[in-house]
Amino acid sequence: MVSERQLEAIKGAKVLMVGAGGIGCELLKTLALSGFQDIHIIDMDTIEVSNLNRQFLFRQSHVGQSKAKVARDAVLKFRPQMSITAHHANVKDPKFNVEFFKQFNVVLNGLDNLDARRHVNRLCLAADVPLVESGTTGFLGQVTVHVKGKTECYECQPKPAPKTYPVCTITSTPSKFVHCIVWAKDLLFAKLFGDKNQENDLNVRSSDASSSAHAEDVFVRRKDEDIDQYGRRIYDHVFGYNIEVASSNEETWKNRNRPKPIYSADVMPENLTEQNGNVAKNCVVDTSSVSAMASLGLKNPQDTWTLLESSRIFLEALKLFFAKREKEIGNLSFDKDDQLAVEFVTAAANIRAASFGISLHSLFEAKGIAGNIVHAVATTNAIIAGLIVIEAIKVLLKDTDKYRMTYCLEHITKKMLLMPVEPYEPNKSCYVCSETPLSLEINTSRSKLRDFVEKIVKAKLGINFPLIMHGSNLLYEVGDDLDEVEVANYAANLEKVKIQASSVTLCSSPPDFCCSCNDADVLLFCFFNIFSLYFMSFYYLFLSCLRCYLSFLLQLLMGQCLP
Numbered sequence: 001m002v003s004e005r006q007l008e009a010i011k012g013a014k015v016l017m018v019g020a021g022g023i024g025c026e027l028l029k030t031l032a033l034s035g036f037q038d039i040h041i042i043d044m045d046t047i048e049v050s051n052l053n054r055q056f057l058f059r060q061s062h063v064g065q066s067k068a069k070v071a072r073d074a075v076l077k078f079r080p081q082m083s084i085t086a087h088h089a090n091v092k093d094p095k096f097n098v099e100f101f102k103q104f105n106v107v108l109n110g111l112d113n114l115d116a117r118r119h120v121n122r123l124c125l126a127a128d129v130p131l132v133e134s135g136t137t138g139f140l141g142q143v144t145v146h147v148k149g150k151t152e153c154y155e156c157q158p159k160p161a162p163k164t165y166p167v168c169t170i171t172s173t174p175s176k177f178v179h180c181i182v183w184a185k186d187l188l189f190a191k192l193f194g195d196k197n198q199e200n201d202l203n204v205r206s207s208d209a210s211s212s213a214h215a216e217d218v219f220v221r222r223k224d225e226d227i228d229q230y231g232r233r234i235y236d237h238v239f240g241y242n243i244e245v246a247s248s249n250e251e252t253w254k255n256r257n258r259p260k261p262i263y264s265a266d267v268m269p270e271n272l273t274e275q276n277g278n279v280a281k282n283c284v285v286d287t288s289s290v291s292a293m294a295s296l297g298l299k300n301p302q303d304t305w306t307l308l309e310s311s312r313i314f315l316e317a318l319k320l321f322f323a324k325r326e327k328e329i330g331n332l333s334f335d336k337d338d339q340l341a342v343e344f345v346t347a348a349a350n351i352r353a354a355s356f357g358i359s360l361h362s363l364f365e366a367k368g369i370a371g372n373i374v375h376a377v378a379t380t381n382a383i384i385a386g387l388i389v390i391e392a393i394k395v396l397l398k399d400t401d402k403y404r405m406t407y408c409l410e411h412i413t414k415k416m417l418l419m420p421v422e423p424y425e426p427n428k429s430c431y432v433c434s435e436t437p438l439s440l441e442i443n444t445s446r447s448k449l450r451d452f453v454e455k456i457v458k459a460k461l462g463i464n465f466p467l468i469m470h471g472s473n474l475l476y477e478v479g480d481d482l483d484e485v486e487v488a489n490y491a492a493n494l495e496k497v498k499i500q501a502s503s504v505t506l507c508s509s510p511p512d513f514c515c516s517c518n519d520a521d522v523l524l525f526c527f528f529n530i531f532s533l534y535f536m537s538f539y540y541l542f543l544s545c546l547r548c549y550l551s552f553l554l555q556l557l558m559g560q561c562l563p
């Protein structure tokens, strides 16, 4: 039941919806049926076949079209009097600036990634527009309300990092299939097809003093070696030799099942490889269609391959990478949408699982685990969308006391599905919504400006258009309106270690960037306050040297050391 007061607020509201996917479709429908009249939608995605089972505003004929536009058209069919504006664009596009956000009474997020959520959070803070944020993972979901100065912002609490596993579990003592997947994806795949300069723990346990010669360059294809021989050598090394070395350590296996080494000749008698698919070289192919399953005649991704099938897929996939995608080798990183990569990783994980007595899994399951995919549930999206609208109405009425963060979860003991919690107050030390400056400590003798900009400012702090100043000097900025000279200067600055950068770029003025510190090992203190930056429609990052050495909060953000 909607009261007169609520109806009035709904009718007069101008709403921005970010995301027109799983939650977005449900949300737009619920907003329309609740009486909202003026809605803008931003979504950069186009409709895919896999969306159709739950994103019910879309049909087969819409595949390839803009989600935002098709969603608008679908809703206008049953609510033709509404005003719906669709933007087929990235919400991070500079045209959606603070001024753009200010026209709305409330912003509703139905996004699928952290980066865009942080971006919208900051724009809402800068524009002083309330944000209702949401997310679902399978049967779980949550809706939270963020109003500047009244509740915490989206970034007040650190977000849980993706689950990681101890290195030794992955390299030597896997006990679950996911450990085998992580090994196959992050170690073996990366070692064979990724950047050769990246550190890799693949040989951690097998490269003791006596075997270091053996481990040397084992992954590099020898000149006189054909691809079948190479594949079998890799197979025998990682599933045979390495396991044999690892299993010889008595201590490790006292309370665990000792793994058994697997050699290719035991699984696949020599003649079997002859039956592997023929790879014709030099014919032009669409790399996205290269598939070891296809060349071996395995069709159903939900079937669990035997050890023999996994072994054949392993060799075939490796062969196909060299035969059809050789140019990419050295630059590949695992992608759950890369069929051949998923086949290779599934096969390698299964062979390793067989060795450690862990049950084998299908490609479909392995892909889900490797890509951290939790299958979406339409009902959860519908519940969450309903809760978003309830909170949006409270926000429009400024019923501050009634705001709730609601978690959709199965609470076994209390037999409840929804758990409402009163929102927390803003976190006083949040570097996004409070005035608290963030201090960073950087080893300026080793860190280039590029490290600072790419790894910290962009990746960790989520600032997309930084402008780095030192006093009144501009060290770095991003934008479409820069001229060639500026672009070249900033690019050159990026490659400099910061102390050098300061003395070079500040040649026209005293190089006070590092103050009186001439010692190259001295650490530089930088100070900035992100929040104030957002009032300029793009983001300024002030970097100023207060003192040359100060304590710092970086570990809070990074949890790791600077380069």
Ligand SMILES: [Zn+2]
Residues within 6 Å of the ligand: 152, 153, 154, 155, 156, 157, 426, 427, 430, 431, 432, 433, 434
């Ligand atoms: Zn905050």
